Amino acid sequence: MTTELRKVAVLGGNRIPFARSNSAYAAASNQDMLTAALDGLVSRFALEGERLGEVVAGAVLKHSRDFNLTRETVMSTRLDAATPAYDIQQACGTGLQAALLVANKIALGQIDCGVAGGVDTTSDAPLAVGDDLRKLLIKLNNARSTGDRLKVLAGVRPGMIVPAIPRNEEPRTGLSMGEHQARTGARWGVTRAEQDELTARSHHNLAAAYERGFQADLVTPFLGLERDQNLRPDSSVEKLAKLKPVFGGPQGTMTAGNSTPLSDGAAAVLLASEEWAQERGLPVLAHLVTGETAAVDYVGGDEGLLMAPAYAVPRMLDRLGLTLQDFDIYEIHEAFASQVLSTLKAWEDAVFCQERLGRSAPLGAIDRSRLNVNGSSLAAGHPFAATGGRIVAAAAKELYERGGGRALISICAAGGQGVVAILESNGSN
Amino acid sequence: MPDTYTSLANSPIGKLITGQLGLPRPTILERYSPGDATISGQVLLGAAPGGRLAPAAATVLAGLSANVSTALRGDLRKAAADAGLDAAVFNGEVPGDARFKALVFDATGITDSTQLRELHAFFHPVVRRTQSCSRVVVLGTAPEDTGSPREAAAQRALEGFTRSLGKEIGQGGTVQLVYVAPGAEAFLGSTLRFLLSARSAYVSGQVVRINQGAATPPVVDVHRPLEGKVALVTGASRGIGAAIASVLARDGAHVVGLDIPPLAEDLEAVTSALGGSFLTADITTDDAPQSIALHLQEAHGGVDIVVHNAGITQDRTLARMKPERWERVLDINLSSEERINDELLSSGVLNTGARIVCVSSIAGIAGNNGQTNYGTSKAGVAGMVVAMAPVLAKQQVTINAVAPGFIETQMTAAVPIAIREAGRRMNSMSQGGLPVDVAEAIAWFAAPDSGGLNGNVVRVCGQSLLGA
Ligand SMILES: NC(=O)c1ccc[n+]([C@@H]2O[C@H](COP(=O)([O-])OP(=O)(O)OC[C@H]3O[C@@H](n4cnc5c(N)ncnc54)[C@H](O)[C@@H]3O)[C@@H](O)[C@H]2O)c1
Numbered sequence: 001m002t003t004e005l006r007k008v009a010v011l012g013g014n015r016i017p018f019a020r021s022n023s024a025y026a027a028a029s030n031q032d033m034l035t036a037a038l039d040g041l042v043s044r045f046a047l048e049g050e051r052l053g054e055v056v057a058g059a060v061l062k063h064s065r066d067f068n069l070t071r072e073t074v075m076s077t078r079l080d081a082a083t084p085a086y087d088i089q090q091a092c093g094t095g096l097q098a099a100l101l102v103a104n105k106i107a108l109g110q111i112d113c114g115v116a117g118g119v120d121t122t123s124d125a126p127l128a129v130g131d132d133l134r135k136l137l138i139k140l141n142n143a144r145s146t147g148d149r150l151k152v153l154a155g156v157r158p159g160m161i162v163p164a165i166p167r168n169e170e171p172r173t174g175l176s177m178g179e180h181q182a183r184t185g186a187r188w189g190v191t192r193a194e195q196d197e198l199t200a201r202s203h204h205n206l207a208a209a210y211e212r213g214f215q216a217d218l219v220t221p222f223l224g225l226e227r228d229q230n231l232r233p234d235s236s237v238e239k240l241a242k243l244k245p246v247f248g249g250p251q252g253t254m255t256a257g258n259s260t261p262l263s264d265g266a267a268a269v270l271l272a273s274e275e276w277a278q279e280r281g282l283p284v285l286a287h288l289v290t291g292e293t294a295a296v297d298y299v300g301g302d303e304g305l306l307m308a309p310a311y312a313v314p315r316m317l318d319r320l321g322l323t324l325q326d327f328d329i330y331e332i333h334e335a336f337a338s339q340v341l342s343t344l345k346a347w348e349d350a351v352f353c354q355e356r357l358g359r360s361a362p363l364g365a366i367d368r369s370r371l372n373v374n375g376s377s378l379a380a381g382h383p384f385a386a387t388g389g390r391i392v393a394a395a396a397k398e399l400y401e402r403g404g405g406r407a408l409i410s411i412c413a414a415g416g417q418g419v420v421a422i423l424e425s426n427g428s429n
Numbered sequence: 430m431p432d433t434y435t436s437l438a439n440s441p442i443g444k445l446i447t448g449q450l451g452l453p454r455p456t457i458l459e460r461y462s463p464g465d466a467t468i469s470g471q472v473l474l475g476a477a478p479g480g481r482l483a484p485a486a487a488t489v490l491a492g493l494s495a496n497v498s499t500a501l502r503g504d505l506r507k508a509a510a511d512a513g514l515d516a517a518v519f520n521g522e523v524p525g526d527a528r529f530k531a532l533v534f535d536a537t538g539i540t541d542s543t544q545l546r547e548l549h550a551f552f553h554p555v556v557r558r559t560q561s562c563s564r565v566v567v568l569g570t571a572p573e574d575t576g577s578p579r580e581a582a583a584q585r586a587l588e589g590f591t592r593s594l595g596k597e598i599g600q601g602g603t604v605q606l607v608y609v610a611p612g613a614e615a616f617l618g619s620t621l622r623f624l625l626s627a628r629s630a631y632v633s634g635q636v637v638r639i640n641q642g643a644a645t646p647p648v649v650d651v652h653r654p655l656e657g658k659v660a661l662v663t664g665a666s667r668g669i670g671a672a673i674a675s676v677l678a679r680d681g682a683h684v685v686g687l688d689i690p691p692l693a694e695d696l697e698a699v700t701s702a703l704g705g706s707f708l709t710a711d712i713t714t715d716d717a718p719q720s721i722a723l724h725l726q727e728a729h730g731g732v733d734i735v736v737h738n739a740g741i742t743q744d745r746t747l748a749r750m751k752p753e754r755w756e757r758v759l760d761i762n763l764s765s766e767e768r769i770n771d772e773l774l775s776s777g778v779l780n781t782g783a784r785i786v787c788v789s790s791i792a793g794i795a796g797n798n799g800q801t802n803y804g805t806s807k808a809g810v811a812g813m814v815v816a817m818a819p820v821l822a823k824q825q826v827t828i829n830a831v832a833p834g835f836i837e838t839q840m841t842a843a844v845p846i847a848i849r850e851a852g853r854r855m856n857s858m859s860q861g862g863l864p865v866d867v868a869e870a871i872a873w874f875a876a877p878d879s880g881g882l883n884g885n886v887v888r889v890c891g892q893s894l895l896g897a
Contacts, residue, residue, distance in 0.1 A: 189501055189520025253523055345501060349518070350510035362506075 008103040009277050009284040010423065013393020014041040015267035016222035018381035019229045021122040025264040028223060030059045030066050034073045034119040037266035037389075040220035041115065042078050045270055045282065051080035053111025056098040057268070058088045059119050060384035060414075069119075092335065093293070093419035094118045095267060095388020096411050100291040100421060102271050112276040116392075117268035118385025124264075170414065172299045177306070177414060178259055178336065182248030184304030185338035188345045192253035195337035196240035199258040199378045202334055206375025207233035209394075214374060214401075218393055230261055230381040258337040263381030267389030269396075286396035286407070286425035292316035298416040303356075306339045308418030309410040310346040314357050316420055324363040328405030330371045331395045333387055334378040335412055340371075343410070374398060387411065388419070395423050403427035432837060432853065435860050455859040456601035458630040459562040461869065463679055467493045467626045467651060470530025470560055473519055474499050474509070477547035480538035482568045485614040487512035489621045490533075493651065498527070521554030529555060531564040531625050536587055537609070539569075540580040548590055556594070562601035564625045567591050568617075571608035571638055584608070588636055595634040595892045596857050603633035603892075609881075613641040616881025622651060623873035631834075631862035632870060634892035642880025643825035644782065654876045656681035659729040659780075661721070663687045663712055664739030666696040668838040669788070672864030673736055676872050678703035682734060685725065687712070712739055712765040713757075718772035725773075731780040734875045735773065737766040737787045737810075742840070744799040755802045762806035767813060774824070781825050784875045787814055788867070789832040789886060795896025807832070811886045818884030827883040829874040834890025835861040858891035 016036050019025040025033060034057060042048055057070040071085040090097045095118035102114035136155055143149040169176050185195075209215055210227055219227075235257075245252030246259065277284050294312035296303040309332070317324060324347060332340045346352040347363040354360065374394055377387055388411060395407040404427030410420045435455040459469075472495045476483040483505055490497050491512040498519040499505040509516035519527055534551050538544070548567075559565075567590065572581040587606050595604035605624050609617055616639050623629050624637075650656060660677045664670035665686030674684045684705035688696040693709045700707040708724050710717050725732040740762045743754040766787060773779045792800050793807025814830040821828050835841060835852035841861065844852065853861040867889045874882055 186523060186525045187518060189518045189523055191520065191522050251525065345518075348503075349501065350503070350506040351499075351514065351516050354510035355513075355515040 003108055005107045006109055006273050008106045008288045009272050009274055010286045010288055010392060010396035011270040011272055011277055011282050012041075012044065012285060012397070013218055013267065013269035013389055014044055015219055015386065015390050015393070016040070016265055017219055017225040017228050018263045018265035018383055018386070019225055020381065021262035021264060023123070024223055024225045024229060025121065026123040028121065028264065029124055030062065030069055030119045030121055031073050031076065033121065033222070033264065033266035034069065034117060034268075035076045036220070036222050037117060037119070037268045038073060038077045038079070038115065041268045041270055044217065048078045049080050052083045053105065053114040054102065055079070055083055055085040055115045055117070056088060056101050057085070057117035057119065058094040058098060058385050060089060060091055060094060061120055061122065063124075089385070090417060090419065091414035092333070092382070092384045092387060093411050093413035093417055094385035095390070096291070096392065096409065096419045096421055097293065097388070099269055099271065099288065099388060099392050100419070103288045103291075106271060106273050113270070113272035115268050115270055117266065117389045118387070119266035120383035120385050121264045122262035122383070170305060176247070178247035178254060180298065180305035181336045181338050181342075182252055182254050184307060184342050185253060185336075186248065187304065188342040190253065190338045190341045190345070192241070193237070194341055195253060195258040196237045198334070198337040198340060199240055200235050200237050202372060202375045202378040203232050203235035204375075205373055206231055206379035209374040214397070218397065228380045230263065231379050254336060254338055258378065260335055260377045260382035263383045265381065265383035265386045267386040267393070269389045269393045283400070285400040286423040288392070289422040289424050290316060290320065291419065291421040292319070293417065293419050295418070296416045303416070304342065305414070305416055306335060306412040307342065307346065308416055309412050309420055310343050310352070310418075311357065312418045312420040313347075313408065313410060314359065314363055316422065317363075320422070324366060326406060327366070327408045328370060328402065329373055329395060329398055329407045330366055331376065331391045331407060331409045332371060333382075333391065333411040334372065334376040335382065337378060339412055392421070392423070396425065399423060399425035400427060432860060453854065453859045456561055458601045458858065458860070459627040460630050460863075460865065461627040464652065465627065467622055468495045468530055468564070470496070471517070471528065472497045472531040472533060472625070473529045473555060474505065474516070474533045475551040476505060476535035477538035477544060478504070479540075480535040481611070482535040482537050482609055482614060482617070483508040484511060485609075485617045486533055486535060486568065486621065487514055489618045490514060492618065493622060493625070498529070524554060524558060528558055528560050529563065530560050531566070532559065533566045533568070533621070533625070535568045536584070537568060537570050539583045540577070542579065542583045542586065545583055545586055548587075552594070556598070559598065559602060562627065562630070563598065564629070565591070565594060565598065565602065565604040566621065566624050567604075567606050569606060569608050571610060574608070574610050592634045592892070601630070601858060603629060605633065605635045605637060607637045607639060610638070610640045613639050613881050616640070616642050616646055618646060619654075619873060619876045619879040620882065623869070628869040628873065630869075631858060631866035631891045632887065632889050633857050635887050637882070637885055637887060639881040640883060642827075642883070643822060644880060646878035646880055649876060649878050653681035654878070655734070655872065658682040658733040658875075658877070659685065659725070659731070660734035660736065660875065661685045661687060661725060661732050662736045662738055665707070666692040666699055668840065669833065669836060669864040669867050670738040671699045672868040673738055673871050674699055674703055674705065676865060676868035677734065677736075677875065678705055680872050682875075683729070685729070685732075687721070688739070712769065713760045717765065718769045721769060722772050722776045722778045726776070726778050731778050732773065733780050733783050735769075735779070735783070735785045736871055736875070737769070737785070740788060742800065742803050744803065746799055747801045750802060758802040759806045759809070762803070763809040763813065766810065770817065774821070774826075779824070779826055782877065782880065783826045784879065785821070785826065785828040786871045786874045787828070787830040789814075789830045791832055791834045791888060791890050791893055791895055794832055794888070814886060815884045822883055825880070827874070827880060829882055829885045829887070831867055831870045831874070832886055832888045832890070833862065833867045834888060834893040834895070836867060836889075837861045837863055855895065856891035856893040860891065862889055862891055
């Protein structure tokens, strides 16, 4: 039996404003935020009581109580409780990978509609118990008498109580993601000035998007926040230049300004078959054409932790017979300004393209005015798993408003992975 | 072996004393050992825009498995990629902790004096980022090969730059200018290999000209470039000659050592240890050219490499010099070489692609008190090389010369201490060279892929102040 593939429509999205860590959403859990994002989507698209094909979402930082997070979230929304759901996790690629999973089922005709999303909190991050304390607690659990328990408890030392706070750290290298990128950036000769420039533009573009009302049907206020808390409309290269480096040592070029801050937030995007959209009179913003995921060996191999998108994109382009220049907009997730710039430099570099990608010529440069036209993570913040949903919805809407076009989405992720995708739109014809 | 002062100055206590007294601390120069990589560190490859040699340089570096960095500039990256180099990126604005063993700059794109600022732009950010015993090579177009007076002037200006940088770079670093004629790009290999390696430890501030050779340069095994070649070395029983024999043998050649009959025992000891053979003769005798040619023909079917090393000094001021001293020095150092060359050539004993390498001297360039005879002979050697080059080129034979400066041998050990110390220190390396340094330069000229080198006189003098 062969199945005709169906086109997958992006109908819209909803997210809550992103908050800086330990701030507006300090008291909110993953489930609270994902529920808010999802319920906003339900309201916007009148999905109350609807049974959707599925909801797929995830969080990078999870408590043990976040078991079955997405399904539990669905049960808290006004969706039909008969809507199945599951969690996925692919670090910062979670949100976009969730969208690809839902899209693939729609394309295959297994479901007609679904929601993909993601959420993360760095304020309510789970605190792991250190190894020595864990062993002691096991002993305590196994102790038979109160006396035995007291004896075990007497073994608790102050040092054991210090929680193992999850750091943004690669388990195999012990280096933070920022330190990894500092090395990659240095390798590509990325300067402080170009990073700060990219950062200022991100803030200006996101501020302009809010100003012109672009975000009105993409963002629903939450816990008093109406806009992304990290957004600095008056950000400038001059102001950014004053910040001290935080990665790469004293000579480093990466600052708290040109790196994304730890943030809290959630996002969701609604995908469906064309028929499903048509039945409900919902306009198709764009089609999710395809996706690609790549991984690099950043441990034993000789590649930067966040360089996987540089491999994923050309693979995807070749599959579709497209060139890097065949896009109207580029959404390259700004984990760090340096990551975006390293990726662009790699695509422009004959050596990288020949030696690493096995191509006879470089992919070439992109028109920088088409990059992250409504701002990206440097301005909005980056609650890890929520970023994919934010980008897919905003890019689809941008294409739709332009009357059509093609968007490239690229998201780098911990573990040396990268998830990329293509959206296409015929516009509001 | 470094001289005593150099060893002492580099010992822990010596470092303390030289530091406090402000005495020079000559760097112990790195020298090549068999099996060593050509370049032991990162090479930065740059070019003035519009240059024509970056692709050739990249190809050579790729062949040497060098670790290369370039600026992130389209032309350089394409050159690297086309050469199959997985070149790293270097941005002088964010240098990080980058350190370079070698800097190679293609200056052929400079066609006007105002563009000489490209030298500053490339070298300024990295000149203090070089490791000890670093190598700097600037590639240019010889003024006579340029298209305009302005280009000629700018290309000639490179010489002043490399010679000055040679005096600044310190820590055993060397700086050279290599003029590559248009169309001779494929002949860059052997020269870059030599100048970037520890083989050129005592060569600095030199100008090398590469022209189109007679035949496409063969691909050589960089560890045994002279494999299968037969090499005649005159004056091989001791000193520089023995070192030449040993380096040529190390590089794969069968060495036929030659010296005067009284030194037969020493000569045999040298050549047999190298698996070579020997021939005793006084090169000045009437029948020497023929008997040498005959021996090479009969025992080896010809000769691929001829090194005219035998030479003597007979110092006296001209006023006190007897005609015999004049005659003897000129005959051994110059005339006999001419006669031998002529015989080898006319008898057909020189194999196709043969290499003749002569030993001139800094005294032939700078002149020296008490050495009118010697200086005349050694300048004559340089003249012979330049004049014979086009003649020999017709037979695919090349002729070049090395001009040693102060080399630590029995000959220089006999020089009075004050003069000896001056000779040793008055150069960019603050030390004398070793016989092996002269030998390495000779092996470079002798290499099968050195066909683009013809008529060059290169000094092995640590960029001596004399005659500079
Ligand atoms: N040592 C230096 O600092 C220095 C500097 C510049 C040039 N040179 C040149 O380098 C070459 C070698 O110098 P060295 O220091 O090893 O000298 P050396 O005296 O140690 O060796 C010269 C060799 O040539 C041989 N020789 C001399 N006359 C000969 C003849 N008529 N026939 C055959 N063999 C003969 C000698 O027997 C001796 O073995 C010479 O041409 C010399 O002028 C040496």
